[in-house]
Amino acid sequence: MMKKLLFLGILLCLLIILIDALFSEEWEKHSMGDQSSPIYLYVKDMDGDHDLDVASTTNRHPLKWDSEIAWFRNNLDQNTPVWDKFIISPATPENNPITNTNGIAVSDIDKDGYEDIVVGTGMVTKKVGSVHWFKAPSESEGKWQRYDIEAGAANSYFKMYTMDINNDTMEDIIAGGRQGAVLFVNPGNPAQAGAAWGKISFPEGMGGSFYLDDLNGDGKTDLLNSNSQGNVSWVAVAYEDGKIIFNRVIIDGNLDKAFDINCMDINGDDKKDVIVTILNQPRIYWYEAPLHDGDPWIQHVLSDTFSGTDIYTGDINGDLKTDLVVSGAFIDKLAWFEYRSEDGHIVWTEHMIDDDINDPGDVSLDDLDGDGDLDVVVTGLREDQMIWYENKI
Secondary structure: OHHHHHHHHHHHHHHHHHHHHHHHOOEEEEEEEEOOOEEEEEEEOOOOOOOOEEEEEEOOOOOOOEOOEEEEEOOHHHOOOOOEEEEEEOOOHHHOOOEOEEEEEEEOOOOOOOOEEEEEEOOOOOOOEEEEEEEOOOOOOOOOEEEEEEEEEOOOEEEEEEEOOOOOOOOEEEEEEOOOOEEEEOOOOOOOOOOOOEEEEOOOOOOOEEEEEOOOOOOOOEEEEEEOOOEEEEEEEEEEOOEEEEEEEEEEOOOOOEEEEEEEOOOOOOOOEEEEEEOOOOOEEEEEOOOOOOOOOEEEEEEOOOOOOOEEEEOOOOOOOOEEEEEEOOOOEEEEEEEEEEOOEEEEEEEEEEOOOOOEEEEEEEOOOOOOOOEEEEEEOOOOEEEEEEEOO
């Protein structure tokens, strides 16, 4: 009997080793290059060569941090793993660096044909932050010119997005703040001296994280928002008679430490459901969209074991269903989740990508190597490098 138990134990250990080996082969970790405490990222073709590059900011909460803003040029189509790094704003003291940069967005702000950079700044311990945009040079090696949209505001800015809200073909800036969310309206001539951006506050109670998508199926972009001080909502935006109108819908008015937010149709009813991580807690929730306007959103537990921070959605395993990648900054893990329906219930399965990554931050899903599947891009806060995981599923 003892020999049989010993044999079964050895067999089980071998099976576990085999499973670990199989899963480890599904993702291959690569470094784009060194960067001290990268925290937020944005993936886009920066130089018009039809492959995806990565821009990033650096910060280390709760310190006062001299931030570097940079972009990494993708050279994978040239059969080389080397990424070129270009500095947008240096962190060196002699260059008067920006401090505590957070969210970043890439967009042609002045409509000159080049991709510009928008960043927000702020500390978690102080009510002070700024919003800047950097005009892109005509050549990769050129100097980026900084423009201050708002400096020294009584707000800490985090997630940043761009969107043409007033239909004038110019990109406006959406800034999520710990002390309130703000819209900055493009003046139309943002690079000219004295150009002033209009500032409009979103409805009271909106916070630091945004995600843009069509929530109600009307073909227009809506704004999802989470506030770490206790709520989740979405906003439909209209521009009528020269005025911007916000119509806010509360998804959950009592969700403390709500952090990042995203959406996807989970239960197949052609309505976007909402996913939220909870800061430094082993809880990820998804909210089932109501069938009828005005009905409550139904909260479900996606995971009660994974303490997630930043999230992104996409079809990771090619089964034509949307999956979810989640970074766990407080648990040093990176994972993805897929779902299936069993007897009318949604069941989630967690798959580990890396359980030994030092403080992963912002995350994205993009086909970096052009092979048709989605790779994972993540900021390695205490890895001090930008990282991507090659999808080999």
